Amino acid sequence: MNIHQVNQKAMEFRIDIGIKHNDPVDFFPLITNKLKNLTIVFLKMDEKISGACYRFKNQQIIFINSKHPKGRQNFTAAHEIFHLFYENPIFTICNVNSNDEVEKTANQFASFLLIPINALYNYKKENGIKKWDLNSIIDCEQYFQISHEALLYRLKNIGEITSEEYNKFKPNIRYNAIHRGYDLSLYEPYIGKNYTIGNYVRLVEKTYENGLISNGKREEYLIQSYLSDFVYNLEEL
Template sequence: MIDKLDLCTKALALRKELGEDTTSPIDIFSLAHTITQLTLVFYPMGDHISGMCIKNDGNPVIAINSAMSVGRQRFSMAHELYHLYYDENKQSTVCAIKIGTGNDTEKAADQFASYFLMPPVALAEAIKKIHGMSTDNLGIKEIVKLEQYFRVSRQALLCRLIEDNKLTPQQADQFRQGVIRSAVNLGYDDSLYKPLPEDKQYKTYGYYIQQADELLQKDLVSTGKYEQLLLTAFRSDLVYGDEFEGGELND
């Protein structure tokens, strides 16, 4: 049995622990970079896996399926944070791509992720601001505004609105098609609904990169070995530096 109140409490507590308030939309990947000794890997994992978490004796690795939409990747990151901080049963977890499926732990992680990205008070206030005092059901304009505000996928938002009795499953079904077109027609950029650019779908960030640099600075590895470590982590940009040329001039 999933204890939603407990999951909401955990989600809000972790936001505060990581330096965020309990109401604002968050940049979850920037937040992840503040987690000590976390390595974050982006890698296209096909059509069935959303991500994975390996606790690795205090040097955790979270991998995100970069072939999914950016909105879905953000939800997957929040899902994996549940496994990292609150799942005491497993040292490693591979997670399915469909929200709301799997065992109770997977469903709890999905519920946690929803609360983490869309705290209940924040969602209620956003709906009130967007929808006003109207007694009509939420329409496509409100749906798009909400998913853009919280930077979540259509799937994640609809699951939450059904859970909160803001939509029936039948009402939600009408919003599952033409997702990108519905956003673009309302003037929004479509990047939330698409995967990362191909040159960013293979990347490693965080502790692994820091450790490789530390080994080099302490002369514990050669420059060649350091570059090999970076290339293994899909960081050719750090080896060859092409991505950074002229960047300072454009800042």
């Protein structure tokens, strides 16, 4: 698959789940809503692992490193979608820096899914950006909710910034974002603990409501999927 075919796949996937051409997306709520058989498990993992995916019958499960910042977690989820929808994975674990060809293709897909080629050029035009600087880069990553590093990497790859600029713009992103009036949510975990969202929880609740499992079993399943706070009412809901 060449780069244009990967972009095409990402564009088609966006249309399938109802994202308009150049719009940014709030990724986790969107895929939880649109991909009905998907479960997302946030897990504390080694820093070097970004995530994993697993398919069981018609159910798809994505594991996300709960220690990573939201921008990277969005990217990982988009990357795992490539494995789940365009390959035949049984259980795949993905490292942050991998030179494997499939991993690189999944990264390209993730990048294009979050910002298609045209969306980036359109953003540049609409915002009158002649030359990218730290202000316009941070504005853009906030708009598309993509990590600072992923956007820099993308801009460097398409020749919009040089390697020197890449190195210059990379450090101190938290300070630089606050300094420009942004909150830090993009640079902190979306969910920073073991937790489950998506279809697994819906299935447990439905099975219980239909009388197929007892409340004890329901609670056991929820606790197994890291929702013990919910079961024991420890969180204010």
